[in-house]
Amino acid sequence: MRFYDYDMVVVGSGPAGQKAAIQAAKLSKRVAIIEKASQLGGASLNTGTLPSKTLKDTIEYIHGLRRRGLAQLGAALTRQLTLPDLMTRKDQVIATEVAVITHQLQRNHINIIPGTAAFLDPHTLNVTQSDGQIDQVQASVIVLATGSRPRRPSEIPFDDRIICDSDSFLRTTTNPTSIIVIGGGVVGTEYASMLAAFGINVTLIDRRTQMLRFLDVEIAQALEAQMQHNGVTMRLGQEYLDISVTDTGYPTVHLQDGQTMTADMLLYTMGRIGNTEALNLGTIGLTPDQHGQLSVNAHYQTAIPHIYATGDVIGFPALAATAMEQGRLAACHAFQLPDAHKIKVIPYGIYSIPEVSMVGRNEEELTTANVPYATGRASFREMARGHISGDLHGLLKLIFHRETHALLGVHIIGAGATELIHIGQSVLTYGGTVEYFIHNVFNYPTMAECYRTAALDGLNRLHHQPPSH
DSSP states (O other): OOEEEEEEEEEOOSHHHHHHHHHHHHTTOOEEEEEOSSSSSHHHHHTSHHHHHHHHHHHHHHHHHHHTTOHHHHHHHHHHOOHHHHHHHHHHHHHHHHHHHHHHHHHTTOEEEESEEEEEETTEEEEEOTTSOEEEEEEEEEEEOOOEEEOOOTTSOOOSSSEEETTGGGGOOOOOSEEEEEOOSHHHHHHHHHHHHTTOEEEEEESSSSSOTTSOHHHHHHHHHHHHHTTEEEEETOOEEEEEEOTTSOEEEEETTSOEEEOSEEEEOOOEEESOGGGOGGGGTOOOOTTSOOOOOTTSBOSSTTEEEOGGGGOTTOOHHHHHHHHHHHHHHHTTOTTOOOOOOOOEEEOSSSOEEEEEOOHHHHHHTTOOEEEEEEEGGGSHHHHHHTOOSOEEEEEEETTTOBEEEEEEESTTHHHHHHHHHHHHHTTOBTHHHHHSOOOSSOGGGHHHHHHHHHHHHHHTSOOOO
């Protein structure tokens, strides 16, 4: 048995773990990361964010050919490409990114300890390697960034070939012509929309009547309409009774309304579970909730002050971008770095086809809070750039204070939404008003001009409307 001693040990090498470790290393602390997987990067890099976005990017490229009036070329490419072909490009991107992360950690003199961590006492972890050897690691600060994994209910006959979760789907070698997606959350929506754009017959089943409740209602409805236009059959407000496999080897779903649906493949995307069961948390008196998640305070401390938790393991919003910042802030707090700021404004991105992104508050929240607001809209079809790229169905909506004109929220649906949102995020973070977009010159032709059009639209409506909430 080998003994190690560090200032900080991070369990997990996903976005939260990486940034916590690097921040501590920049403060000249002795840092190690414990990682049980054979490859660094966590779910974000290996099974989540990056692979799904790479798939989406490739599919969007082909889909974009159709929008740009090159439908024959798009159709020819789709005929030649299979789903496993798309997976090859994803593997290339992952390999490059793993190399980048490994280099970054080495450059900052962060030790990587392979194995599975379990608490012995509040400052000591046992690390079991794949060959059974156990190392002991002590640290004055411990950051749990163990991430999450897809929920796999025992009654569902997963075989990771025709019945998959979002992890095993990325290893698929089948080339389905039809697929049933169960779960209309972010993961289900992203996969359903991209697979339909690729030409696969997709049915999306969800017991909720509205997709993605945290979105602005108008944007959520526009996404639903666009997905249906792209060929997704929506079965919202539908409970499934059971999932089985037919004698001929096809997954079948029995719905509560008596209908039966069959497809070549089924993708189950309902919920994720925090990876906490191997940590032996009971020994130190920490208890995760039923989803395996840990609760933390504003500084990401658990009930034991020197043990922090960040990223998916603490639940919503469970985004790579927020996880990175949480990890960094946890390290700042642990080593009393004075300049750590609170995350003020978080943009949310959904990499569906079309993309959706939002920052700030939506109409429903402002109505509940009795804030007087006004809205301005710009349709992508009003932009020269929209016609050049064939992106005619997008919408950018600004929400601003009716009296002070301070920007309160930006909601976008359409190609490039996750990039466009950052313009609004900057104005929101620095407390700007909607007039900024009118007095500012945007490159022409760009989609960014939507901000100006939406601002003019909002102020025009405001001046021509009797005051009302």
